[in-house]
Amino acid sequence: MASSDHDLSVILKPNEILTVEIINDQIIPFLLTHFSDLRSSIPRQTTLALPAPDSTSSKSAVLDPQVTSNPTDSPRLKSKNRPKAKTKHKKNGHRNSSNKSNSGQQDVLKDEAQLCEQIDRLHRDLSYIREELDRLKRIEDSVGGLVRELVQYSTDNAFMGLKKAQAQADDLDSGGGGSSAVLQLHEMQIKLSLVTYIISRLKLQIPYSHRILSTSSDAHRYEQALDEMVADSMFGGMPKPRVGPDLLWSSAYRDFCSVYHSLDLQLKLCLLCFAVFPEQAVIKKRVMSYWWIGEGLLDPAVKKQKTTAGDVLGELAAKDFIQPIVKKRRLGAKSYRMHPIVRFMVINLAKEANFFDFDSKGYATADFSKSHRACLVKSEHGSWQHALENPDINFDKLHTLFNVNEAFLDFKLDWFLRMTNVNVLSLGRWKGSPNHHIEVEGTEFFKGLRGMKHLKFFSLQGISRIFELPGSIGELYKLKILDLRACHNLESLPDSISSLKELTNLDASGCYLLDSLPKGIGSLSKLEVLMGFVINDRKQGSSCTLNDLVKLRKLRKLGIVTMRKSFPQQKERWWLRRLGALKKLKISWGGKSFSSTSSKDARTSTTRDLGLPDGLEKLDLECYPLENPPGWLSPGKLRNLNALYIRGGNLHCLCKDPKGDGDPKWTVKILRLKYLNEFRMNWIELRDSFPKLVCLQKINCPRLTLFPCDETGLWLNEEQDEASRFKKKDDGAVAR
Known part of the structure; x- marks a missing residue:
């Protein structure tokens, strides 16, 4: 030392x-x-x-x-201190000294x-x-x-030469040198605009907490505005945005506008979408990605455009329009929120651009006469149904219908039949919490889908009392994203879904009553994400199998629900390996009942030659039913795996490569272990098996003791995490 x-x-x-x-x-x-x-x-x-691991x-x-x-409640320690019955008095002294020693x-x-x-x-x-x-x-x-x-720019010749040009103008006759001074003034105005822009960017570098508390410049207006924002609640739990109108006359707002106007058109439109969400709302990246794809704001075919939601969100976060939510000691951000002051100013910009219609209190409305976008919002001034019942309303102008906080949906068939130009129909839940309940009064209005020839994004996420989808959904020829996640009453999908040739994302995860998917899904050649794919041996013929998916050359993310303990067997792993683009795979074991395949058969059938796809980067296993790990779950079979999630089930351990080829190590950087009551592994063994580990999360794994995790069950490799952060940076730190 x-x-x-x-x-x-x-x-x-x-x-x-x-x-x-x-x-x-x-x-x-x-x-x-x-x-x-x-x-x-x-x-x-x-x-x-210390007692044995199972104590x-x-x-x-x-x-x-x-x-x-x-620590003093250990059964073993108590047993050592508990006096024995029927001992002789002459041993009392020895026993007391032993107790004191213990x-x-x-x-x-x-x-x-x-x-x-x-x-x-x-x-x-x-x-x-x-x-x-x-x-x-x-x-x-x-x-x-x-x-x-x-x-x-501040010391540029445009400033230094102004006095000289003005002196020349004074010495010359009528106007001879005046034109030179005018040019100098014009050039100086341009330079001043650049200087103002740079200063506004400098002010945005100051963290919000310091900006709000500052009493210098115009920043103290932020504090006054925050004091005016009373946490009153309206119907649906949306706080009232009572920011003073004086803010719109401040230099802070002018600076904000100058940064906003420096954005390209794509970023401006993406930013204005945030205006519809409640104050302090946590918004997932997936929600914005789906919406922007539906609006045509994200399109890989368009050059000179950002093609992913991560790119857009990263640049907006870099300019402090939104704030990434990085959970404690997590890697990266998947959710974002907007500061109340920024939200107030974005709402004002959205009003000026007629991006949405807002009432006097800043709530988006169902009026789309100017904006072509409508929101379903509970408000004090009546329901959105009243606005749509206006006989003079022209539904052909509607391009986006977004449900902000309406829990009970009651549409008329006539409304849907007249929405012939709609691109985004987001009726389901956008909030991350499953407690946000939405239900429909009836599904007769679904028949009106057949006229929506331009619909690209259709969300029914989390809506109850939808038992089936109509066959007319097959007429949505431009549909790219169909979000059916957590539709708990959904029992079947129509065969006509095979007509959706433009479909890239189909999410039926959490639809527990679905026992199969239509066979025609295997013909959707543009499909990139398929979640909730059901493997059911009892339904063959018209149901889709893994073999039917091998034609999906672009499929990069697949979520499987199986009712068979032995899944995936040799032939199924062969089919999975033929999905060359597959990067993320989730397998959930469960359902109405497991098949009768024995555990012995399951063990032998999964330890043969074939593993999962070689290019797999993320593997998520949920409720694995057997105690011993399958042969395909070994480092030698998953050489490119970066993330491994194991949640629930009966798994007891992780095996090494069954052939022992050089004792390969796991390449996993992120390991999450949750709700594994019998899973055993000591810390030294885990670190030896996972030398590249950056993040470990363990929750409710009682056999994993003496792990250096924090109070939330997280451990980070500080050195490797630092290296990865500086290499990749985070979502809010892209280069300006």
């Missing part, structure tokens, strides 16, 4: 200012190593009194935050374990500080570049 102290003394030079770079690159890494060494130097006596001892509770029982040993063990926990907490806090300082350093680098531009 002396050498380490000497190294630190070299870093901490007398009278030297400690910069963020020195703290992050030298001091914090030194402290992290120091505490790790200190942790390892603590005597390992805590393991001596409920609480000594592991101190090191494993998921177990919270008292009690003292327990206190020492408890103190050592608590010390380890405290050191682990310090280690996590230092890592968190390092991450935040990294973020500040990136802001510093960005600000430095902008300031260089600011100095360059």
Whole structure:
């Protein structure tokens, strides 16, 4: 330790200012190593009194935050301290001294374990500080570049030459030199516009918390506006956006508009879509991706355009229009929200652009006479049905119908028959919570789908009381995305679905009453995502099988529900391997009943030569029914796997390569283990088997003890996580 102290003394030079770079690159890494060494130097006596892995001892509770029982409550320790019956009085002294000795040993063990926990907490806090300082350093680098531009344009010749041009104009006769001064003024106006834009970008670099609390410039208006936003609730739980109108006259709003107008048309339209969501709403990337595809805002065929939702969201986040929600110690962001002040200003821009119609309080309405977009929103001023019942309404103008917070849908058939130009029909749930209930009064209006020849995105996610879809859905020839997720009453899909030749996404996951899918799905050559595909041996002939999917050359994501314990057998793995583009695979075991295939047959049939597709990057296994792992679940058969999720079921362990070819290691970087009551693996074995592991999550796995996870069950490899973050950056840190 002396050498380490000497190294630190070299870093901490007398009278030297400690910069963020020195703290992050030298001091914090030194402290992290120091505490790790200190942790390892603590005597390992805590393991001596630990019970067997299948016990409920609480000594592991101190090191494993998921177990919270008292260390002195261990059955073994209690049994040691419990006096024996019918002992002689002459042994009482020996017994008492033994009890005192055991009690003292327990206190020492408890103190050592608590010390380890405290050191682990310090280690996590230092890592968190390092991450935040990294973020500040990136802001510093960005600000430095902008300031260089600011100095360059502020000291430009256009400013320096203005006085000279004006002096020449004064010396010359009528207008001779005046034109030169006018040109100089015009050039200076252009330069000033550039300077104003750069300064607005500099102001956006300041974190929201500092911007809101600042009393300098016009930033204090944000604080005043926040005070005006009262958390009153209206029907449906949407808070009232009571931001003062004075904000629209502030320089802050002008700066905001200048950044908005610097966006290209695609980004502007994508941003305005956020105006319909309630304040502080958490919006998933998938929701926006589907909507933008339906609107034609995301189209790989259009050059000079961003082609993925991640690209769009990343750039909007980089300019602080939206805020990525990165859960604690998670990798990347899948959800976003918009700051209340930004939302207020975006709503005003959406009004000016006639992107949606809003009432006086900032709520989107069902009036689409100017905007071509309507929202289903509960409000104090009557229902959206009244707006649609207007006899003068022209449904041909409607391009987007989006359900914001309406729980009970009651459409007239005539309305749907007249929506001949609609592109987006999002009637289902967009919120992540399954508690958001939606149901339909009837499904007669579905017959009107046959006239929607331009529909690209159709969502019924989470809607109850839909038992079947009409055959007319096969006439939606331009449909790209059909979202049926969590339609719990849905029992069947029509055979006409095979006519949807433009379909790229079909999600029927969570439709538990579906026992098969139509055979024609195998002919949808553009299909890229298929979730909720049912494997059912009892329904053959008209139902789709894995063999029918081998023609889907673009299928990259597949979710399977099977009722057979032995799935996937040799022939099914052969069919899966023929899906050359497949990158993500989810298999869920369950359903109405399992087939009678024995566990022995299942074991032998899954340990033969063939594995899953070689290009598989993510594998999600849900409720695996057997105790022993299948042969295809081994590192030698999944050499490109980056993410492995195992949730529920009876799995006891993970096997190594059955042939032992060089004892290959897992390439997995993200491992999630949830609700595995009998799964056993010690920490050293796991780290040896998963050398590239960056993120581990374990939830309700009682046999996995002494894992260095935090209180939420998460562990991050700080070094590899840092490398991946700087290589990939996160969704909100794209280059400007």
